[in-house]
Amino acid sequence: MSTGTSKTGTTTQVHETSGGTVLREGAFGNARGLVCRECGATQPLGPHYACLECFGPLEIAYDFPEVTREQIEAGPRNIWRYKALLPVPDDIESSPNTEPGFTRLLWAENLGRELGITTLWVKDDSTNPTNSFKDRVVACALSAAVEFGSKVFACPSTGNLANAVAAAGARAGIKTVVFIPSNLEHPKQVNSAIFTDSLVAVEGNYDDVNRLASEIAGEEDGWAFVNVNVRPFYAEGSKTLGYEIAEQLGWRLPDQIVIPVASGSQLTKVDKAFQELIKLGLVEDKPYRVFGAQAEGCGPVATAFKAGVDAIRPVKPDTIAKSLAIGNPADGIYVLDIARRTSGAVEEVDDDAIRDAIVLLARTEGIFTETAGGTTVAVLKKLVETGQLDPDLETVVINTGHGLKTLDAVSGRVAPAATIAPTYDAFAASGIV
Amino acid sequence: MSTGTSKTGTTTQVHETSGGTVLREGAFGNARGLVCRECGATQPLGPHYACLECFGPLEIAYDFPEVTREQIEAGPRNIWRYKALLPVPDDIESSPNTEPGFTRLLWAENLGRELGITTLWVKDDSTNPTNSFKDRVVACALSAAVEFGSKVFACPSTGNLANAVAAAGARAGIKTVVFIPSNLEHPKQVNSAIFTDSLVAVEGNYDDVNRLASEIAGEEDGWAFVNVNVRPFYAEGSKTLGYEIAEQLGWRLPDQIVIPVASGSQLTKVDKAFQELIKLGLVEDKPYRVFGAQAEGCGPVATAFKAGVDAIRPVKPDTIAKSLAIGNPADGIYVLDIARRTSGAVEEVDDDAIRDAIVLLARTEGIFTETAGGTTVAVLKKLVETGQLDPDLETVVINTGHGLKTLDAVSGRVAPAATIAPTYDAFAASGIV
Numbered sequence: 001m002s003t004g005t006s007k008t009g010t011t012t013q014v015h016e017t018s019g020g021t022v023l024r025e026g027a028f029g030n031a032r033g034l035v036c037r038e039c040g041a042t043q044p045l046g047p048h049y050a051c052l053e054c055f056g057p058l059e060i061a062y063d064f065p066e067v068t069r070e071q072i073e074a075g076p077r078n079i080w081r082y083k084a085l086l087p088v089p090d091d092i093e094s095s096p097n098t099e100p101g102f103t104r105l106l107w108a109e110n111l112g113r114e115l116g117i118t119t120l121w122v123k124d125d126s127t128n129p130t131n132s133f134k135d136r137v138v139a140c141a142l143s144a145a146v147e148f149g150s151k152v153f154a155c156p157s158t159g160n161l162a163n164a165v166a167a168a169g170a171r172a173g174i175k176t177v178v179f180i181p182s183n184l185e186h187p188k189q190v191n192s193a194i195f196t197d198s199l200v201a202v203e204g205n206y207d208d209v210n211r212l213a214s215e216i217a218g219e220e221d222g223w224a225f226v227n228v229n230v231r232p233f234y235a236e237g238s239k240t241l242g243y244e245i246a247e248q249l250g251w252r253l254p255d256q257i258v259i260p261v262a263s264g265s266q267l268t269k270v271d272k273a274f275q276e277l278i279k280l281g282l283v284e285d286k287p288y289r290v291f292g293a294q295a296e297g298c299g300p301v302a303t304a305f306k307a308g309v310d311a312i313r314p315v316k317p318d319t320i321a322k323s324l325a326i327g328n329p330a331d332g333i334y335v336l337d338i339a340r341r342t343s344g345a346v347e348e349v350d351d352d353a354i355r356d357a358i359v360l361l362a363r364t365e366g367i368f369t370e371t372a373g374g375t376t377v378a379v380l381k382k383l384v385e386t387g388q389l390d391p392d393l394e395t396v397v398i399n400t401g402h403g404l405k406t407l408d409a410v411s412g413r414v415a416p417a418a419t420i421a422p423t424y425d426a427f428a429a430s431g432i433v
Numbered sequence: 434m435s436t437g438t439s440k441t442g443t444t445t446q447v448h449e450t451s452g453g454t455v456l457r458e459g460a461f462g463n464a465r466g467l468v469c470r471e472c473g474a475t476q477p478l479g480p481h482y483a484c485l486e487c488f489g490p491l492e493i494a495y496d497f498p499e500v501t502r503e504q505i506e507a508g509p510r511n512i513w514r515y516k517a518l519l520p521v522p523d524d525i526e527s528s529p530n531t532e533p534g535f536t537r538l539l540w541a542e543n544l545g546r547e548l549g550i551t552t553l554w555v556k557d558d559s560t561n562p563t564n565s566f567k568d569r570v571v572a573c574a575l576s577a578a579v580e581f582g583s584k585v586f587a588c589p590s591t592g593n594l595a596n597a598v599a600a601a602g603a604r605a606g607i608k609t610v611v612f613i614p615s616n617l618e619h620p621k622q623v624n625s626a627i628f629t630d631s632l633v634a635v636e637g638n639y640d641d642v643n644r645l646a647s648e649i650a651g652e653e654d655g656w657a658f659v660n661v662n663v664r665p666f667y668a669e670g671s672k673t674l675g676y677e678i679a680e681q682l683g684w685r686l687p688d689q690i691v692i693p694v695a696s697g698s699q700l701t702k703v704d705k706a707f708q709e710l711i712k713l714g715l716v717e718d719k720p721y722r723v724f725g726a727q728a729e730g731c732g733p734v735a736t737a738f739k740a741g742v743d744a745i746r747p748v749k750p751d752t753i754a755k756s757l758a759i760g761n762p763a764d765g766i767y768v769l770d771i772a773r774r775t776s777g778a779v780e781e782v783d784d785d786a787i788r789d790a791i792v793l794l795a796r797t798e799g800i801f802t803e804t805a806g807g808t809t810v811a812v813l814k815k816l817v818e819t820g821q822l823d824p825d826l827e828t829v830v831i832n833t834g835h836g837l838k839t840l841d842a843v844s845g846r847v848a849p850a851a852t853i854a855p856t857y858d859a860f861a862a863s864g865i866v
Contacts, residue, residue: 077510077535098799099537102510104562109529110606127560129537129799131837152866167799173543177865182852187620190840193847194795198865201849208855215857362627366531366562366600404564404837407623414626416634419615422641424648432610432631433585 024089027147030065031087034058034232037334045087047148047224049231057330058232060087067280069251072243077102079136079240085276086240087233088143096172097142098164100128100135101240105248105396110364111377115384119394121254123245124367130191131402132323132370133266134164137237138226142168144233145224152177152223156213158206158322159188160401165226166195177223179209188405206325238266242273245396246283253277253288255393258383260376260400261292261301261346262324264331270398271338290338291389292346293379295319295371299348301332305339306346312336320351320409321371323401345388349378357381358403358410368403376400457522460580463498464520467491467665470767478520480581480657482664490763491665493520500713502684505676510535512569512673518709519673520666521576529605530575531597533561533568534673538681538829543797544810548817552827554687556678557800563624564835565756565803566699567597570670571659575601577666578657585610585656589646591639591755592621593834598659599628610656612642621838639758671699675706678829679716686710686721688826691816693809693833694725694734694779695757697764703831704771723771724822725779726812728752728804732781734765738772739779745769753784753842754804756834778821782811790814791836791843801836809833 023045033042038056049058067084075081079101080093104124112120125133138161145153153169154177155161162178169176178192182201193199202209217225226234246253253274259267271290277283294302297319304312312332317325329335339346349357354371357378362368369377380397383389403410420426461478468475471489482491500517508514512534513526537557545553558566571594578586586602587610588594595611602609611625615634626632635642650658659667679686686707692700704723710716727735730752737745745765750758762768772779782790787804790811795801802810813830816822836843853859 078537096540096542099539104511104532106532106604107529110604124562127562127564129557129560130801131564131835167795167801169799170796171539171543171799175866180849182849186844187837187840189849190844190847191801191837193849194792194801194836194843195799197796197850199849200860200863200865201852202855203852204855212855212857212860216860219857359627362600363603363630366602366604366628368563368600368624368627402564402837403627404620404624404835407620410627411619411623414623416613416615416622416626416632417630419634419636422635422637422645424645424652427633427645427649430633432633433608 023147026089028087028144029089030062030084031060032063033061035061047144047229049229060232060236064280067282069282072247079139079237082240082243085243086140086236088140089147092143095143095146097139098129098135098168098171100139102244103127105245106365106367108365111361114360114364115381115391117384117391117395121396122365122367123241123396123398125241125398125400126367126369126373126402130160130163130167131405132160132164133238133241133400134160135168136240137234138164138168140237141224141226141230141234142172144230145174146172148224148230150222150224151175152220153226154178154213154223155226156206156209158325159184159405160323161227162188162192162199166192166199170195179213181206181209185408187407191405207327235265235269238269239273239276241266241398242270243277246274246277252283253286254396256289256291256389256395258291258293258376258380258395258397260324260372260398261294261335262326262329264292264301264329264335266400267292268331268334268338288342290342290344291379291383292335292339292344293376294346294348295321295324295354295375296348296350297321298325298327300327301329301335302346302348304332305336310336321354321375322406323370323372324375345383347379347382347388349375349382353378353382355410355413359413361399362403367399369399370401370403370406371409372401373399374409456580459522461520461577462522463495463517464493465496466494468494480577480662482662493665493669497713500715502715505680512572512670515673515676518676519573519669521573522580525576528576528579530572531562531568531601531604533572535677536560538678539798539800541798544794547793547797548814548824550817550824550828554829555798555800556674556829556831558674558831558833559800559802559806559835563593563596563600564838565593565597566671566674566833567593568601569673570667571597571601573670574657574659574663574667575605575607577663578607579605581657581663583655583657584608585653586659587611587646587656588659589639589642591758592617592838593756594660595621595625595632599625599632603628612646614638614642618841620840624838640760668698668702671702672706672709674699674831675703676710679707679710685716686719687829689722689724689822689828691724691726691809691813691828691830693757693805693831694727694768695759695762697725697734697762697768699833700725701764701767701771721775723775723777724812724816725768725772725777726809727779727781728754728757728787728808729781729783730754731758731760733760734762734768735779735781737765738769743769753839754787754808755839756803756805757808778816780812780815780821782808782815786811786815788843788846792846794832795836800832802832803834803836803839804842805834806832807842
């Protein structure tokens with residue numbers, strides 16, 4: 001313990017992490033350490049992601065104080081209303097960030113009618129600052145990077161994460177370096193390059209980019225790779241999706257929830273959020289069923305679920321749902337656990353079903369989702385049709401991103417109904433109405 | 434007066450408009466009639482937009498009850514928290530709509546530093562449901578269309594409005610017909626066609642499309658053209674930008690505000706909102722300065738302002754800021770009045786300055802704006818440089834839309850810094866950091 005100066009200029013207590021980083025007191029709020037998800041071994045908070053004992057994944061453990069609904073409701077209209085439940089300091093709102101979260105939870109009466117579901121809600125994360133749920137996790141990673149004194153804020157990404165990291169870094173005034181596959185679609189390149197002068201195109205696929213990122217994280221000091229060495233802090237941001245759904249339902253849990261699965265992290269964190277809310281007495285304890293959504297072209301978790309096995313066999317992705325195209329999902333085994341524990345399922349759909357579902361969601365609810373959201377809605381439809389999801393139980397489906405980023409997926413399906421001369425006669429003859 | 438059944442199934446009082454439409458009691462909340470902005474003549478609420486006496490533009494007049502900050506703060510986190518100040522029924526939240534508004538007001542410390550402004554805020558409407566401020570006005574127009582019993586919800590548009598109308602109509606389950614110029618950019622076409630099967634491409638420019646819409650509105654019964662025959666209701670939605678800015682500043686008005694000018698409606702409605710808040714005692718009365726932003730390729734209001742004249746000479750637009758490209762702005766003369774009354778100004782910038790400002794806003798605040806927002810930020814910069822705006826007064830700049838819709842404007846300016854092989858050596862040799 002020594003005395004230092006915090007960001008806000010006040011004198012506070014600080015302490016060192018195992019890695020020698022000097023942290024100010026309260027840098028991570030109510031988080032008390034890192035704990036291995038496999039063997040339960042603990043270590044101090046720091047930019048670490050693998051257990052020293054067994055190399056298992058680390059996650060954040062907390063000592064939560066009493067937290068009330070009223071405290072949360074009095075907070076800002078973004079994810080920081082839940083700051084007491086996140087690994088962030090109490091003064092997080094004064095640090096420049098993109099202020100994501102508290103997105104719409106829309107009652108989807110039309111879509112429910114189409115699918116035969118009595119009560120259906122869409123949690124719409126496409127209206128986040130950079131139009132995907134990644135703004136939530138990146139905001140938490142940014143806080144960790146700042147507290148660790150990182151000099152570079154970085155990620156490997158196929159698109160949404162790149163956008164979120166580059167934007168958050170720009171706003172926070174921290175140097176960003178963003179790695180993408182060199183064949184990434186032009187719109188996603190522009191939507192990252194607009195924010196950073198250090199967008200790096202890598203000749204290879206996402207797996208190649210990811211490996212390079214891990215190598216750089218090992219070689220360079222002071223780099224915070226959001227989804228590599230600060231991953232435990234980053235991943236906690238997804239809990240806010242679960243908190244918001246519960247709060248927006250009037251502080252109760254839904255009966256069923258359908259969540260896309262890429263690495264599987266989001267699904268496990270929504271479940272963690274529900275469990276925390278129950279333990280803290282913020283919602284009533286009740287059964288809920290968790291369903292995972294994958295694309296057939298990258299469905300290793302769905303395959304394992306259907307086969308009834310625990311091991312996940314990696315695949316080489318081949319699907320239009322590129323933001324879900326992780327062939328070797330890090331949290332896949334935990335997704336299986338949760339789906340089985342809650343009487344849920346993990347299901348998969350083909351690319352045509354994904355395209356159809358994008359149009360279906362748009363035409364029924366006025367939401368233009370990307371391919372990941374199309375996958376989730378298509379899986380929801382399949383779950384009803386196959387009797388795996390109870391259409392009479394209250395259901396939430398998560399839309400994680402925006403269709404403007406994956407225009408090509410549907411641009412062959414939708415078009416003007418007619419092209420006419422600018423006259424009333426031409427209109428009347430067009431048969432439009 | 435007769436007895437009828439409202440949407441929610443309860444028996445309510447209804448009355449007829451001058452046009453014979455049967456309205457339920459309270460269909461337009463505290464609105465009491467339509468009043469001519471030119472001659473002050475009044476007429477009953479109905480789908481009308483021109484004065485019967487002088488053909489001047491109509492706007493909504495109200496009998497406001499007492500409205501408190503607490504009532505507003507207890508409302509939903511969207512524009513309906515201000516429903517008492519809008520021409521919508523008290524049960525508006527139960528009608529399906531996109532639930533726009535209550536977007537971020539971000540303290541723009543980095544941009545302020547770049548421009549030499551002490552206290553600067555960005556009101557970011559790019560995170561609305563269809564990523565522009567148009568969701569606000571369309572939500573109010575939709576309410577009017579529903580109350581008038583309209584069978585078709587329609588608009589002529591160059592993009593943002595088309596997106597908003599098609600999405601809101603889909604969610605509300607009302608037939609939409611959306612007219613666009615046939616040469617509109619592909620992304621904007623997809624972002625409308627995804628929501629409606631009646632997107633109509635018109636061979637001509639926006640003026641041609643607009644004329645056709647007016648012709649159809651005159652010929653067809655039961656069509657609600659949001660920006661034609663229900664324009665008075667539609668336009669009121671822009672007031673919510675002003676209300677939100679004041680509430681998010683802690684119930685006070687900024688000293689200066691910079692607003693883009695297309696038709697000029699938004700600027701006049703933000704001023705109207707500020708005046709209403711003062712009259713209702715919701716904010717303290719104080720001087721504020723209103724600045725309008727145009728592109729040089731379509732700057733008829735700026736031209737008139739600088740010339741010190743009252744008449745606005747229409748121009749043929751030629752600018753990358755297509756959503757501001759209205760050559761004959763309907764509310765231009767009122768923009769002049771307000772800029773002069775408040776000691777503001779109307780300024781214009783060229784296309785290169787617009788492109789530069791899009792990158793500047795992204796790099797400083799992590800916000801990717803469209804060309805209209807680029808215009809507004811570029812004008813803000815010019816206003817400081819020319820001494821027209823006081824850099825020591827608190828200033829708000831409005832970002833009305835999303836850069837993903839106008840990618841081409843900047844795709845030649847931003848790109849990956851390097852393309853490398855997927856190895857650490859290649860990275861180390863790249864000179865990225």
